[in-house]
Amino acid sequence: MPHLLIKDLPRYECLIEASKRFPELNPSACEAFLHLLRAGDEAFVAMERNLTAHNISHGRFGVLMLLAQNCDDCGGTGAMTPAELADQTRVTRATMTGLVDTLERDGFVSRTVDANDRRMMRVCLTPKAHAFLEKLLPGHFQLMASLMAPLSQTERKTLVTLLNKVIQNAATLNSSPAQSTAAGR
Amino acid sequence: MPHLLIKDLPRYECLIEASKRFPELNPSACEAFLHLLRAGDEAFVAMERNLTAHNISHGRFGVLMLLAQNCDDCGGTGAMTPAELADQTRVTRATMTGLVDTLERDGFVSRTVDANDRRMMRVCLTPKAHAFLEKLLPGHFQLMASLMAPLSQTERKTLVTLLNKVIQNAATLNSSPAQSTAAGR
DNA sequence: GGAAAACAGTTAGGCGCCTAACGGTTAGCT
DNA sequence: AGCTAACCGTTAGGCGCCTAACTGTTTTCC
Numbered sequence: 498m499p500h501l502l503i504k505d506l507p508r509y510e511c512l513i514e515a516s517k518r519f520p521e522l523n524p525s526a527c528e529a530f531l532h533l534l535r536a537g538d539e540a541f542v543a544m545e546r547n548l549t550a551h552n553i554s555h556g557r558f559g560v561l562m563l564l565a566q567n568c569d570d571c572g573g574t575g576a577m578t579p580a581e582l583a584d585q586t587r588v589t590r591a592t593m594t595g596l597v598d599t600l601e602r603d604g605f606v607s608r609t610v611d612a613n614d615r616r617m618m619r620v621c622l623t624p625k626a627h628a629f630l631e632k633l634l635p636g637h638f639q640l641m642a643s644l645m646a647p648l649s650q651t652e653r654k655t656l657v658t659l660l661n662k663v664i665q666n667a668a669t670l671n672s673s674p675a676q677s678t679a680a681g682r
Numbered sequence: 683m684p685h686l687l688i689k690d691l692p693r694y695e696c697l698i699e700a701s702k703r704f705p706e707l708n709p710s711a712c713e714a715f716l717h718l719l720r721a722g723d724e725a726f727v728a729m730e731r732n733l734t735a736h737n738i739s740h741g742r743f744g745v746l747m748l749l750a751q752n753c754d755d756c757g758g759t760g761a762m763t764p765a766e767l768a769d770q771t772r773v774t775r776a777t778m779t780g781l782v783d784t785l786e787r788d789g790f791v792s793r794t795v796d797a798n799d800r801r802m803m804r805v806c807l808t809p810k811a812h813a814f815l816e817k818l819l820p821g822h823f824q825l826m827a828s829l830m831a832p833l834s835q836t837e838r839k840t841l842v843t844l845l846n847k848v849i850q851n852a853a854t855l856n857s858s859p860a861q862s863t864a865a866g867r
Numbered sequence: 868g869g870a871a872a873a874c875a876g877t878t879a880g881g882c883g884c885c886t887a888a889c890g891g892t893t894a895g896c897t
Numbered sequence: 898a899g900c901t902a903a904c905c906g907t908t909a910g911g912c913g914c915c916t917a918a919c920t921g922t923t924t925t926c927c
Contacts, residue, residue: 501740501741501744501771501772501773501913501914502744502771502772503744503747503748503770503771504769504770504771504772505770507751519819519820519823521819521820521821521823521824521827522819522823522826522827523823523826523827523830525830525835525838525839526826526827526829526830526831526838527823527826527827528838528842529830529833529838529841529842530725530826530829530830532841532842532845532846532849533721533722533725533841533845534722534725534726534729535845535849536718536722536845536848536849536852537718537719537721537722537723537725537726538722539848539849539852539853539856540715540718540719540722540848540852541685541719541722542852542856543852543855543856544719546856554882554883555685555686555883556686556883556884559686559687559688562688563688566692578905578906579905579906579907580904580905580906584689585688585689585690586686586687586688586689587686587687587689588686588883588884588885589884589885589886590905590906590907591884591885591886591887591906591907591908592883592884592885593906594906594907594908595882595883595884595907596883598907614892614893614904614905615891615892615893615905616891616892616893616904616905616906617892617904617905617906618905618906634704634706634707635704635706636706638704638706638707638708638712639706641707641708641711641712641715642706642707642708642711642712643855644711644715644848644851644852644855645708645710645711645714645715645848646711646851647847647848647850647851648714648844648847648848650710652844652847653710653711653713653714654710655840655844656714656717656718656841656844656845657713657714657717659833659837659840659841659844660717660718660720660721660841661717662832662833662837663721663724663725663829663830663832663833664717664720664721664724665832666829666831666832667721667724667725667727667728667829668724670728670828670829671724671727671728671731686883686884739912739913740913741913741914763875763876764875764876764877765874765875765876773913773914773915774914774915774916775875775876775877776876776877776878776914776915776916776917777913777914777915778876779876779877779878780877780912780913780914781913783877799874799875799922799923800875800921800922800923801874801875801876801921801922801923802874802875802876802922803875803876
């Protein structure tokens with residue numbers, strides 16, 4: 498379930514030591530990177546454990562949340578196409594087909610063909626899904642709260658600010674074509 | 683490849699709005715949690731993109747790093763049993779079997795049976811693996827550095843401190859049998 | 868000495884995600 | 898009109914990770 502990630506993060510002195518062999522290794526950057534990876538993984542595992550206890554994968558949960566949000570916020574019908582869902586949840590359309598398949602099988606969503614464009618499908622939440630979320634979400638939110646409990650309000654704000662810088666930076670890095678560093682193969 | 687995670691993180695006002703319907707939702711905790719998940723995912727994707735460019739998965743990479751570390755630090759032979767590897771990389775022994783299988787197939791590790799206990803195997807890095815790491819690691823470290831570039835030295839320290847609090851807390855939460863209603867700590 | 872428990876590693880089967888290729892539908896061009 | 902390109906959703910096949918059950922080896926304890 499968890500991402501493979503070395504159990505004991507290396508001590509800072511080891512990073513400094515290693516930086517002598519590898520001049521490209523920036524100890525503070527490496528330390529921050531590894532801690533970020535680890536904390537994110539830990540948070541993910543905690544969340545997924547809670548979800549699997551309710552017999553739902555994080556993938557399917559993401560789809561339900563997205564549909565629910567679309568339903569509540571825009572006051573719309575809550576209907577979205579698979580392509581929209583795939584785009585906003587960052588999975589491929591092929592994966593979304595599988596997710597919607599199982600959600601439909603379990604009675605959480607319904608599929609209908611678009612009246613105007615027969616290529617498109619409309620995916621809608623069922624009442625059963627709304628009831629399911631209503632029962633699941635309180636525990637989900639409590640989990641977030643207890644995970645962030647050791648941080649004060651201002652610490653959380655600081656954390657968000659710092660993470661935002663990383664997110665923005667990573668977004669541009671990840672979208673750039675290729676930043677291959679080593680020359681050739 | 684990435685964890686499914688909603689593309690646009692909700693605005694803070696939306697969280698406050700949602701907290702009216704769900705009293706368990708703590709807006710600042712939720713915001714910090716989602717940003718952590720996203721930043722960790724972004725970092726993970728960046729790292730894995732770099733690794734797959736060298737035809738290695740993050741799972742196999744973790745095993746190689748662990749073996750290399752064990753070799754360098756302790757001055758030992760660098761030989762570890764699959765059970766040790768599985769324990770320290772946080773995957774099951776069954777998964778480790780598969781990882782070592784492919785690593786052995788590609789000539790990166792060798793398997794030998796322990797002389798004293800014929801139940802055990804000894805997994806060792808080959809010279810080919812050392813050469814491979816020597817070529818791969820500079821780019822790997824550069825990636826970390828460029829990802830953390832927007833943070834100053836002190837900001838990185840702050841980030842590590844905050845993340846450490848979360849990691850410690852999550853470790854106890856994840857190891858506990860079931861999460862309580864969390865009124866404490 | 869011999870049965871049973873404990874342990875190490877592997878195999879079998881499942882799930883989620885991916886990429887690549889496929890039929891069905893609409894829009895654009897000549 | 899008809900041919901083509903673009904698009905939507907789906908299928909097929911692969912990889913990594915999981916759990917559960919299995920094989921083989923050592924230890925334990927009568």
